[in-house]
Amino acid sequence: MFYIFCPYCDERREEEEFHPSGQAHITRPADPENCSDEEWGDYLFFRDNPRGIHHELWVHRLGCRKFFNITRDTTTYEILETYPMGERPTVTAERAGVRQEQGVQTADGGWQTVGARPENSKLNEETPS
Amino acid sequence: MSEARSENSASNVAVFDTHPSDAIDAESPLHWSRQRGVIDAAAGEGQVTVVERPFLGHLILRGGAIVLDEAVRETLGVSLPGQPLGLNHDADGSRSVQWLSPDEWLVIVPAGEEFELENRLRAQLGDAHFAIVNASGGQTLLELSGEHAREVLMKSVTYDVHSHGLPVGKGVGTVFAKTSVNLRRPREDRFELVVRRSFADYCVRWLLDAGREYGLSVE
Structure with missing residues (x-):
């Protein structure tokens, strides 16, 4: 069970009162009409699945019913910070290097898993037997 | 229902009085529970009392x-x-x-x-x-008082209802049994539960069960 600090109620509550709503800080493409299918697909369907630090959106559904963000370590389940909407996290995984080290799987061009994109597109095609 | 437009107000919001102008018997949210015999006023020794404050x-x-x-x-x-x-x-x-x-x-x-x-x-x-x-029509208020009121709540909500968690003059939204409740403490010896109207029967049934060992009675 988590014991979550709600930044609006200003105190810790049981996890039962909350509900997770997925990855935080997802920005909608500024010009949806003119963005690529890949960009739009990433925005709609693809989410990070990191091993390590992850920023999540939660809602205090049985308390103040406000959405807020949680920075959580997905390997230890430790909640590193909670912060209200509109703010940026103070605890972040370092870019690139650490992310790679941690085995972070980032949504990139529709490929969820690092290294999943085949070097040769023919590898993905079914071979007639 | 009588419609009226709020005077002196610059806004053009239509407001109306939800109370009927003629005298019509209103049924409290616990009407059904009483009718079905869930609530028995004679039962319980009154160490914990639940009082419904409808309407x-x-x-x-x-x-x-x-x-x-x-x-x-x-x-x-x-x-x-x-x-x-x-x-x-x-x-x-x-x-x-x-x-x-x-x-x-x-x-x-x-x-x-x-x-x-x-x-x-x-x-x-x-x-x-x-x-x-x-x-007003969507929620109702139940008052819980008596020396064992806190013990009954301890079995029902996840929140810390001790005076250091819920002192007088504090109200929290939290989990009550399997529903939500707006739990308030207006006085040292009294708790108020603001519950959904449609869940009033469920909440009272739960309270009756949780408070049986303290002789809980519902008025």
């Missing part, structure tokens, strides 16, 4: 704290709780204002006062950015 006026106010505070002070004589989870009462304790979320407050007034209060608030607030919703 109170519940208004949800939304908007900026400063604007609303001024208007509520002017019309109700109670200041808006500035701190999260605050609960303020007027002098005789029959009208209350509770913090629900950073931009949302619950006002509970005696039955029949809510329409007049809503009109006065609208007139007072004028063009400000706000919303007032009459939630």
Whole structure:
């Protein structure tokens, strides 16, 4: 069970009162009409699945019913910070290097898993037997 | 239902009195429970008592704290709780204002006062950015008192209901059994449960079960 600090109620509550709503800080493409299918697909369907630090959106559904963000370590389940909407996290995984080290799987061009994109597109095609 | 337009108000919001003009028997949210014999007034030794307070006026106010505070002070004589989870009462304790979320407050007034209060608030607030919703029909209030009231709650809610967790003048939204509750403590020896009307029967059944060992009675 988590014991979550709600930044609006200003105190810790049981996890039962909350509900997770997925990855935080997802920005909608500024010009949806003119963005690529890949960009739009990433925005709609693809989410990070990191091993390590992850920023999540939660809602205090049985308390103040406000959405807020949680920075959580997905390997230890430790909640590193909670912060209200509109703010940026103070605890972040370092870019690139650490992310790679941690085995972070980032949504990139529709490929969820690092290294999943085949070097040769023919590898993905079914071979007639 | 009589329709009326709030006078003096620059807004063109249509408001109406939810109370019928003719005398019609209203059924409290626990009417069905009484009819079905769930509630037996004679049972229980009264170490814990649940009293239903039906038909109170519940208004949800939304908007900026400063604007609303001024208007509520002017019309109700109670200041808006500035701190999260605050609960303020007027002098005789029959009208209350509770913090629900950073931009949302619950006002509970005696039955029949809510329409007049809503009109006065609208007139007072004028063009400000706000919303007032009459939630009287959607929720009801149960009062829990008696020396073992806290033990009954300890079995029912996840929140810490001890005086250091829930002191007098605090109200929290939390989990009650398998539903939600707005739990308030207006006095040291009394808890108030604001529950959904449709869940009133469920909550009372749960309280009867949880309070059986303390001889809980429902009035």
